[in-house]
Amino acid sequence: MARFLGYIAMSVDARIADSNQGVEWLDRHAPGDADMGYPEFYGGIDALVMGRTTYDFVAAQPEWPYPGKMSYVVTSRPLTSERDDVTAVEPDFARLRDRVDADGRKNVWIVGGGQTQRAALDAGMFDELRVFVLPVVLGSGPLIFADGAQAGAKLTGHKVWPGGVVELIYAFEG
């Protein structure tokens, strides 16, 4: 069975983007010389799950940042991509889990955003969540988890990175 991993930055007030879905604040409030363990994390995953808003944002960038690893895009709208490492899936996380297993994926990054992280949480699909708390209050923008039910977690680790970024690592109960 695949492991599902979260790895995401948020503000002190748990926003993962500003009110325009922008992420420029990430550069402004995280130092460029700390890699936050990303190369090692990214090297260890073999597939990604992302919501449609996240996909559209990423796909609009000059370069696709996840070449060679299958990106499962959760969407109920038609999606056309020339890439063979992008595939649209219905917003049904039980089926998504089966699909990922059938495809032989081992370590899957739940990239975001908040709606997708919420759906994954509700489906009990988070094996590990790494949250990087940046030293800024954003004041608006989507939260790390969209509104929904409570979910207890267990702190399994933490690390303080340069620039005052605090990484918190959680496993979820049940």
Added chain:
Amino acid sequence: MARFLGYIAMSVDARIADSNQGVEWLDRHAPGDADMGYPEFYGGIDALVMGRTTYDFVAAQPEWPYPGKMSYVVTSRPLTSERDDVTAVEPDFARLRDRVDADGRKNVWIVGGGQTQRAALDAGMFDELRVFVLPVVLGSGPLIFADGAQAGAKLTGHKVWPGGVVELIYAFEG
């Protein structure tokens, strides 16, 4: 000039209460045997600032938890209290600051909630904010800061408490 201090618990998704303004989750997700530095913190403050919702919640408890320290309650509605350590103030934080200084207060706890913390933040009144991140996603309820402008911060300390509670200490810029 008085110092203004924040000391508050929140969930991973930055909620400070559940959707019914309840705080039972605090007991459920924080261990009873860790004092989180509260006795020392509380011993060091000589006044409190709280919003009307927080006041009403606290005043409805069997016992007033802050006897002998002046509580400034930010409200535009009439407030009657038999206590001589409770005083209503207009929601004007520049005047509040003057008042607190005129009263000779030195260390003032901005108790909450999110609207009051936002107003204090906008007024540049946070000298230090201590946030205790509890290992739970609440999914609904008010945020640590109500919607508003961005504010950069500086991580000045952190501590991991029993039960997976992580304390983050911030100073705010400008």
